[in-house]
Amino acid sequence: MKVNGTPYRSIWLHDNGWSVNIIDQTRLPHAFIIKTLKSMHAAAEAIRVMRVRGAPLIGATAAYGLALAMREDASDGNLSSASETLLATRPTAVNLRWALARMRQALAQLPASERVGKAYALAAGICDEDVAINYDIGRHALGVIRTLWQKKPAGCEAFHILTHCNAGWLATVDWGTALSAIYQAWDAGIPVHVWVDETRPRNQGAALTAWELLAHGIPHDVIVDNAGGHLMQHGLVDMCITGTDRTARNGDVCNKIGTYLKALAAHDNDVPFYVALPGPTIDWQMLDGVSGIPIEQRAASEVTHVGGKNSAGEIETVQITPDGTSACNYAFDVTPARLVTGLFTERGVCDASETGLLSLYPEQQGPAE
Amino acid sequence: MKVNGTPYRSIWLHDNGWSVNIIDQTRLPHAFIIKTLKSMHAAAEAIRVMRVRGAPLIGATAAYGLALAMREDASDGNLSSASETLLATRPTAVNLRWALARMRQALAQLPASERVGKAYALAAGICDEDVAINYDIGRHALGVIRTLWQKKPAGCEAFHILTHCNAGWLATVDWGTALSAIYQAWDAGIPVHVWVDETRPRNQGAALTAWELLAHGIPHDVIVDNAGGHLMQHGLVDMCITGTDRTARNGDVCNKIGTYLKALAAHDNDVPFYVALPGPTIDWQMLDGVSGIPIEQRAASEVTHVGGKNSAGEIETVQITPDGTSACNYAFDVTPARLVTGLFTERGVCDASETGLLSLYPEQQGPAE
Numbered sequence: 001m002k003v004n005g006t007p008y009r010s011i012w013l014h015d016n017g018w019s020v021n022i023i024d025q026t027r028l029p030h031a032f033i034i035k036t037l038k039s040m041h042a043a044a045e046a047i048r049v050m051r052v053r054g055a056p057l058i059g060a061t062a063a064y065g066l067a068l069a070m071r072e073d074a075s076d077g078n079l080s081s082a083s084e085t086l087l088a089t090r091p092t093a094v095n096l097r098w099a100l101a102r103m104r105q106a107l108a109q110l111p112a113s114e115r116v117g118k119a120y121a122l123a124a125g126i127c128d129e130d131v132a133i134n135y136d137i138g139r140h141a142l143g144v145i146r147t148l149w150q151k152k153p154a155g156c157e158a159f160h161i162l163t164h165c166n167a168g169w170l171a172t173v174d175w176g177t178a179l180s181a182i183y184q185a186w187d188a189g190i191p192v193h194v195w196v197d198e199t200r201p202r203n204q205g206a207a208l209t210a211w212e213l214l215a216h217g218i219p220h221d222v223i224v225d226n227a228g229g230h231l232m233q234h235g236l237v238d239m240c241i242t243g244t245d246r247t248a249r250n251g252d253v254c255n256k257i258g259t260y261l262k263a264l265a266a267h268d269n270d271v272p273f274y275v276a277l278p279g280p281t282i283d284w285q286m287l288d289g290v291s292g293i294p295i296e297q298r299a300a301s302e303v304t305h306v307g308g309k310n311s312a313g314e315i316e317t318v319q320i321t322p323d324g325t326s327a328c329n330y331a332f333d334v335t336p337a338r339l340v341t342g343l344f345t346e347r348g349v350c351d352a353s354e355t356g357l358l359s360l361y362p363e364q365q366g367p368a369e
Numbered sequence: 370m371k372v373n374g375t376p377y378r379s380i381w382l383h384d385n386g387w388s389v390n391i392i393d394q395t396r397l398p399h400a401f402i403i404k405t406l407k408s409m410h411a412a413a414e415a416i417r418v419m420r421v422r423g424a425p426l427i428g429a430t431a432a433y434g435l436a437l438a439m440r441e442d443a444s445d446g447n448l449s450s451a452s453e454t455l456l457a458t459r460p461t462a463v464n465l466r467w468a469l470a471r472m473r474q475a476l477a478q479l480p481a482s483e484r485v486g487k488a489y490a491l492a493a494g495i496c497d498e499d500v501a502i503n504y505d506i507g508r509h510a511l512g513v514i515r516t517l518w519q520k521k522p523a524g525c526e527a528f529h530i531l532t533h534c535n536a537g538w539l540a541t542v543d544w545g546t547a548l549s550a551i552y553q554a555w556d557a558g559i560p561v562h563v564w565v566d567e568t569r570p571r572n573q574g575a576a577l578t579a580w581e582l583l584a585h586g587i588p589h590d591v592i593v594d595n596a597g598g599h600l601m602q603h604g605l606v607d608m609c610i611t612g613t614d615r616t617a618r619n620g621d622v623c624n625k626i627g628t629y630l631k632a633l634a635a636h637d638n639d640v641p642f643y644v645a646l647p648g649p650t651i652d653w654q655m656l657d658g659v660s661g662i663p664i665e666q667r668a669a670s671e672v673t674h675v676g677g678k679n680s681a682g683e684i685e686t687v688q689i690t691p692d693g694t695s696a697c698n699y700a701f702d703v704t705p706a707r708l709v710t711g712l713f714t715e716r717g718v719c720d721a722s723e724t725g726l727l728s729l730y731p732e733q734q735g736p737a738e
Contacts, residue, residue, distance in 0.1 A: 029691035200593040203689050210694040221697040222690050224569040225595050226627025230702035258595025264633040306675045308687030318677030320572050322398035325579040328590040333599035
């Protein structure tokens with residue numbers, strides 16, 4: 001999408017043809033910094049410290065990371081160890097695993113001399129595929145949004161969509177997942193207004209989603225994560241759309257911590273709650289998301305400290321808890337399928353259930369392995 | 370309760386016998402500053418900028434504010450205008466209204482010359498009454514906590530209570546409401562561990578509740594407001610206890626924004642959800658809390674900016690949103706009675722319903738005015 005009128009993707013090959021550019025998302029929304037990754041370890045670091053985040057972009061960055069690794073040493077040993085290093089950066093992200101497995105399988109069949117070129121081509125292919133997938137997710141979602149908008153009484157001035165975290169183009173290669181729906185609804189002339197959950201502890205909503213929407217010119221208000229229930233209770237939300245990092249075979253969705261609470265509020269107030277996802281984030285082997293998906297715990301300091309721009313315009317971190325207090329930081333939660341109205345995928349809209357998912361992905365028929 | 374071994378209340382008369390000391394809660398948890406209020410306007414300012422907060426403490430501060438006003442000018446005109454000024458500081462707090470009405474009614478009957486002494490006596494009485502009420506709330510709650518603790522399987526090492534915002538002694542004159550229950554359970558030897566919701570946007574949980582629990586030595590972890598659903602889903606919460614700023618006749622409770630979301634999660638996971646309240650915060654005229662209680666909107670800057678201690682140890686505010694983004698800040702929400710397991714009051718434990726409340730407050734029988 002555009003930044004100051006210039007179209008960008010969130011990851012792209014440098015003009016030198018081998019190093020990889022990303023937008024350093026730890027610096028957003030206060031500074032727009034492009035960082036060039038020149039090694040596999042730089043790519044792994046970018047994933048680990050969340051310069052890149054969002055399941056699809058993590059997968060794309062890992063793919064380019066493996067290409068950089070092949071450029072450094074295209075041996076079987078390095079193919080294996082680089083894959084392991086990249087895989088260990090974020091344990092919850094299923095399409096990190098997917099992208100690496102796909103790359104590794106293809107590269108292992110080739111002689112070392114052919115691996116570099118093939119790795120870059122595969123990484124570029126993964127990126128292009130992601131862009132196409134996300135466009136299609138938004139295209140299918142647009143149908144649902146249009147129907148809901150047309151059901152509102154005449155004279156309504158806005159269609160209010162609540163979203164959690166950042167499932168925008170910054171979380172993917174382009175378009176985003178949940179925000180692809182919003183961009184396409186806006187571009188289609190539906191007067192969208194977005195309630196942006198700030199999404200503690202890392203504030204990806206307040207920082208990244210707000211930044212994206214501002215850049216695109218879509219009306220929005222940042223709210224604290226506590227506010228959505230009240231808004232839904234009072235008819236101020238027409239629909240929720242979130243992303244998901246991992247979708248179980250039964251339709252349970254694992255997304256940023258707090259998503260489950262919004263789904264509960266939507267259910268309690270008959271607000272449609274949709275989740276947007278690309279096919280590769282479906283974990284067909286995971287039969288039950290609530291009981292089966294392991295939840296990453298991150299550093300307590302993400303809870304006890306908040307980063308932002310101080311009055312001098314510098315990035316600074318402040319401690320909000322008293323010295324000596326402890327904190328606990330679960331990064332994701334799982335929303336049971338029963339609370340999800342439907343799933344937006346690149347192949348269409350379906351129920352959040354095994355039956356629903358299989359109707360769009362019939363090649364996954366048969367028992368899970 | 371104690372601070373560094375010294376017992377404090379949250380408001381008390383200065384040794385000079387007329388000015389009023391408070392703990393400046395805007396400086397907690399990073400500094401423990403006692404502020405002396407020497408005028409009605411200082412008391413009003415303390416309420417308005419939340420140097421004092423929490424329904425009972427707001428009432429007590431307003432009472433002393435009216436005493437300070439009488440000291441300045443004990444005329445009928447000033448009794449009226451000072452009451453109005455104090456009443457306008459926080460529109461949602463019902464026992465601000467209650468304390469002022471009680472004071473004003475008693476003082477209006479007296480000649481001006483007797484008003485100062487009477488006002489101070491009444492304010493002191495309101496404080497002592499609050500302390501007794503809060504002690505009794507905790508005493509009744511202890512019975513419920515003990516029963517729940519005894520139902521846990523043998524070998525459990527902790528009883529996990531989740532709380533939202535700060536309903537501790539800092540929000541009252543002493544003991545607190547929700548935290549009175551926790552203090553008394555801890556003092557009774559139940560191995561309490563508290564999940565402390567940080568409570569955006571003002572972080573009263575991360576700042577004040579954590580500070581209180583740390584001072585008292587009760588194990589706790591601060592969590593983001595997003596985390597409670599996940600914890601409850603995985604059996605990590607035995608009970609929720611929150612306060613309430615205003616309880617409707619039907620048992621709906623108006624408390625800090627986000628309480629409703631926690632009640633939904635508790636309901637979805639069969640976690641007992643209790644609300645602790647002193648009788649004076651019951652609004653007997655409010656028949657339906659969800660539809661009837663007006664919700665205060667506060668400054669957007671509370672959402673876009675977060676205050677804390679920077680690396681130099683100074684209090685600093687950082688902006689978490691991009692320049693130019695807008696925000697919306699509802700301060701409270703209403704939790705419907707159907708999600709509340711029971712109410713802890715100074716008179717006992719009851720169902721969250723008109724019938725339940727009237728069983729403890731039979732003098733309120735008969736239709737609301």
